[in-house]
Amino acid sequence: YNDAGAQIANLAKSTQAHVRASGGAPLEIPDGGYHGDYIREIAERYVAQHPDDAAGNDLDAMQAFAVAALRHEQDLDMQAFGVKFDTYYLESSLYTDGSVNKTVEGLKQSGHTFEEDGALFLRTTDFGDDKDRVMKKSAAKGGDYTYFVPDVAYHVTKWERGYHRAINVQGADHHSTITRVRAGLQALAIGIPKGYPDYVLHQMVTVMKGGEEVKISKRAGSYVTVRDLIDEVGRDAVRYFYLMRKGDSQLVFDVDLARSQSEENPVYYVQMAHARMCGIFRVGEIDAATVTGDGVDLGVLSEPAEQELVKQLLDFPATVKGAADNLEPHRIAAWLLETARAGHTWYHKHHVLGEPEAITRARLVLARATQLGIAAGLRILGLSAPERM
Structure with missing residues (x-):
């Protein structure tokens, strides 16, 4: 969790x-500082x-x-989104427990560092980067470690703690971080x-x-939280x-589309397909759990x-495996939409109940399979996976 470094100092x-x-x-907001009303509210x-520091002397x-105030807000966002972190690892702890210094000393001993104009560099070009990167700024520029150094230290601790498969989910503006951390x-x-961690x-x-x-824009102060979106359209849509x-x-993210109850709204369309399958069993007064292909x-x-x-x-099993192997959950979302489309088409074209027994029994199996498949994907x-809509 980012609670140290230049951005936190600006905060x-x-x-x-x-x-x-x-x-x-x-x-007087500092250069690179944060201008939003939420900073005023924190203040x-x-x-x-x-009250003993109303003059603002204790930085x-x-x-x-x-940091604690924003962490609390982010926790509320994650709770609303249905995400729970088992462990928060504080960036500041990497400095206090000596992990950063230990990592830097290890890099020096590796022979892949050099000094220039008072700054310490890592020869990331030895590992495919387009230029060597500053690890520690010169004393004239503050003498701070650059942001990727604690990232390297953190991943060392992660590896040592036994997490030999790590997947980092980050914004695209962190693209250059991949090369530097891996280097x-x-x-x-x-x-x-070499490929550790995944991104x-x-x-x-x-x-x-x-x-x-x-x-x-976080720094300008006009921004939308996950909770704002959930309040507008609901967790499922978000x-x-x-x-x-x-x-x-x-x-x-089209808020108006996400709120609409129409086939143009993909999540509504998918959930409606599930509800329609459930409706078949409800109208027929059939316990869906008793329906099998036997x-x-x-x-x-x-x-x-x-x-x-x-x-x-x-196609569902292969879709799930492909999504997991390639870290691409959108494949399951696409499968759900296509399956919902096929399910709606079948529902409109063909009756399940009231047909000859052999056809009704087979179509009940198909309805049940569709219900289970869509529910599993969701x-x-x-x-x-609502049963009524």
């Missing part, structure tokens, strides 16, 4: 500027809870307070494989509402929209719409 200084402004001083809460206390891990020569990079999301883009595109492709002649499912639906269902993506 603390931005909070300090608002604390001092609340006492009558001019508001107001800090003053309320730290360390303000930093700890601001650092290889330079240490401690047995970590899944996501593009920024464009949020549209009422035909206009909702601007998102999760599906985020998962329906490959991570590195641009996502336009003794049923499935050969009577000869209509083109039935054949297409069967084909979609048979469950993998963390979505609900």
Whole structure:
């Protein structure tokens, strides 16, 4: 968890500027600082809870307070989204427990570092980078470690803790981090494989509402939280929209579409297909759990719409495996949409109940298989499978 480094220092200084402004001083946000109203709100809460520092002199206390406040907000977002982290690993602990210094010493001993103009460099070009990278700035520039150094230290600890398969999910602006972190891990020569860790990079999301883009900028202060989206359209829609595109492709989150109850809304369309299958059993007063293929002649499912639906269902295991192997959950979202489309088509074209017994029994099996398949796909993506809509 990012609670150290240059960005956190700017967060603390931005909070300090608002604390001092609340006492009558001019508001002076530092270069690279944060301008949003949420910083002002954090500053107001800090003053309320730290009346002995209304002048804003204790920068360390303000930093700890601001980090904790934003961590709390992010935790609420994750809870609303249905995501639970088992462990938070604080970046600051990598400095306090000596992991960063140990990693830097290991890199020096590896022979892949050099000094130039007072700065310490890592020869990342030895491992495929386009140029060597600064590890530690010169004293004239603050003498701080650059951001990828604690990242290398963190992944060393992760490897040592037994996590030999690691998948980092990050924004596309972290693309250069991949080469640098992997270079650092290889330079240490401690047995970590070249492709460690895996990365899944996501593009920024464009949020549209009422035909206009909702601007998102943390530093400018105008941003949309996950909870905002969930409040607008519900958790299922937010999760599906985020998962329906490959991570590195641009996502336009259309709030109006996500709220609509129409076949243009993919999550509504998929869940409606599941509800329709459930409705068949409800209308027929049949316990769906008792429906199996035992003794049923499935050969009577000869209509083109039935054949297409069967084909979609048979693709499910391979789709799940491909999604897992390639870290591409959007494959399951796409399968759900295609299966829902096939299911709706079959539902509209062919009756299940009231047909000759052999056909009804076979179509009940197909309805049950479709119900189970869609429910399984939704469950993998963390979505609900409503029985009525």
